[in-house]
Every structure is written in C-alpha cells, then in structure tokens.
Amino acid sequence: xxxxxxxxxxxxxxxxxxxxxxxxxxxxxxxxxxxxxxxxxxxxxxxxxxxxxxxxxxxxxxxxxxxxxxxxxxxxxxxxxxxxxxxxxxxxxxxxxxxxxxxxxxxxxxxxxxxxxxxxxxxxxxxxxxxxxxxxxxxxxxxxxxxxxxxxxxxxxxxxxxxxxxxxxxxxxxxxxxxxxxxxxxxxxxxxxxxxxxxxxxxxxxxxxxxxxxxxxxxxxxxxxxxxxxxxxxxxxxx
Numbered sequence: 001x002x003x004x005x006x007x008x009x010x011x012x013x014x015x016x017x018x019x020x021x022x023x024x025x026x027x028x029x030x031x032x033x034x035x036x037x038x039x040x041x042x043x044x045x046x047x048x049x050x051x052x053x054x055x056x057x058x059x060x061x062x063x064x065x066x067x068x069x070x071x072x073x074x075x076x077x078x079x080x081x082x083x084x085x086x087x088x089x090x091x092x093x094x095x096x097x098x099x100x101x102x103x104x105x106x107x108x109x110x111x112x113x114x115x116x117x118x119x120x121x122x123x124x125x126x127x128x129x130x131x132x133x134x135x136x137x138x139x140x141x142x143x144x145x146x147x148x149x150x151x152x153x154x155x156x157x158x159x160x161x162x163x164x165x166x167x168x169x170x171x172x173x174x175x176x177x178x179x180x181x182x183x184x185x186x187x188x189x190x191x192x193x194x195x196x197x198x199x200x201x202x203x204x205x206x207x208x209x210x211x212x213x214x215x216x217x218x219x220x221x222x223x224x225x226x227x228x229x230x231x232x233x234x235x236x237x238x239x
Contacts, residue, residue, distance in 0.1 A: 005051055006147040007023050007049050008023065009021065012049075012153070015153075015154035016157065019046075022048045023048075025052070026050055027052075027053055030049055030073040031073050033048045034048040035125055037075060038134075038135040045075065047074050049072035052066075053067065056141065059230075064121065070152055073137050078136060080132060085128065085226070085228060086109070087210065088124045088138055088164070089109045089110065090109075090175050090211050091164045092163070094106065094175050094178065095159035095163040096140055096142070098163070099142075104178075106178050106181075108204070108207060108227075110122050119142070120142050120143060122141070124139075124227070126228075140160070168209055169209075176206070182204050185203055186213075186233055186234065187200070188232075189230075189232040191229060193232065202215045202223070211227050212227070
C-alpha cells in the first residue's frame with residue numbers, strides 16, 4: 001500500500017493555521033477517530049484525516065471505497081435543538097457542492113453529483129443532550145480528488161463552516177434549488193432495514209428546516225423523513 005504524504009501536518013498547518021488537526025499516514029476511519037475526539041472534549045472545527053483510509057464510511061455506516069479521493073472528518077458543535085439534528089446534512093452537502101463545481105447537484109441527504117455521476121458524499125454522526133445537539137461529526141468524501149489534496153480539504157472546511165453560519169432560510173432556499181431529489185418519485189426505506197422495515201413512497205416535495213425530506217404519497221399524505229431515520233433512498237421515477 002503506497003501512502004501519499006500530501007495531507008501531512010505541515011501541509012495542513014500552512015492552509016489551516018491555528019486549527020486543531022489530526023492527520024495520519026494511514027487510518028481505518030476518520031469518523032471513528034473524530035467521534036472519540038468529540039467525546040473527549042475535542043474543539044469545534046477540529047479536522048481528522050489520513051493519507052490513506054482503509055475503511056471509510058458515510059451516512060448510516062455505508063462503506064466508501066478505500067483509498068479513493070479525499071476523505072476527512074470535521075467536528076462541529078452547532079447551536080441546534082435536538083429536533084434539528086439533521087440540519088448539518090444540508091449545510092455540509094451544500095458546502096461540498098459549492099466547492100466541487102457550480103453545476104453540481106445534491107441528492108438528499110448525502111450525495112453530490114456532477115455531469116458524469118457521483119463526485120462527493122457526506123455522513124453525519126451526532127450526540128444529543130437533553131434538548132440540544134452536543135456535537136456533530138461530518139465526514140466528507142470528494143471522490144475525484146488527487147494530490148495535492150490539502151488545498152481542497154481546506155476549501156471544503158471553509159465552505160461547510162460558512163454554510164453552517166448562514167441564516168437558515170437563506171441556506172434552505174439555495175439547497176432546494178440545487179436538490180435534484182425534489183420533484184422525483186422516491187422510495188424511502190427507513191431503519192431498521194429489512195423486509196418488515198417501514199417504507200414511504202411518493203413524490204419528494206420539500207426539504208425542511210430540520211433537514212427532513214417531505215414525501216407526498218399517492219394517497220395525498222405528507223410523510224416526513226429525517227436523515228438519521230433513512231436507511232436507503234431509491235429514485236423510482238419513470239425513465
């Protein structure tokens with residue numbers, strides 16, 4: 001296994017001065033390391049990455065291809081109620097799309113697409129307090145990144161934090177405009193997955209301030225699917 005040293009501490013310190021960063025030659029999962037850091041009191045804005053990630057995972061533990069592109073995790077301590085646990089999906093997805101290309105679109109809740117297919121993805125893990133989000137670890141994949149990757153990492157960190165600081169309604173307006181899921185017929189398989197697991201099918205009609213997708217069923221019912229409750233989302237629109 002050849003490990004590229006373009007994400008060294010020195011390279012990142014130059015581009016992210018003063019920011020707490022943990023970087024390794026190789027690591028199983030930046031998400032797992034960042035979660036442990038968060039539980040130990042790690043600071044907001046902390047970044048975890050590695051030259052090579054052997055077992056990167058995104059939303060709901062979905063595996064990503066080892067060693068592909070750029071993967072890193074960042075620690076957020078947002079001022080969010082527990083009802084808005086899904087909001088970092090919107091801010092992180094939009095921030096990633098901002099950097100990966102003006103024409104890129106977002107597939108709710110966790111993927112960014114360009115003209116040739118998927119170019120990025122995100123995963124979010126949170127810890128909840130009695131009435132607020134204690135921390136969120138956002139893990140980001142930029143699939144087509146090549147060395148030197150440190151400048152791209154720095155741009156994405158800045159874009160995600162900028163979107164997190166944006167007024168909610170302003171961000172939501174932009175997100176809706178770039179969300180390719182809206183207007184499509186979808187089938188949401190909720191957790192727990194399996195033959196007996198709940199399924200919601202219909203037209204994706206809105207994304208809410210809590211990060212949830214609103215699906216209008218054939219019966220006219222509006223079902224709300226928060227990102228943490230989603231197992232799999234399928235596009236079932238007629239081809």
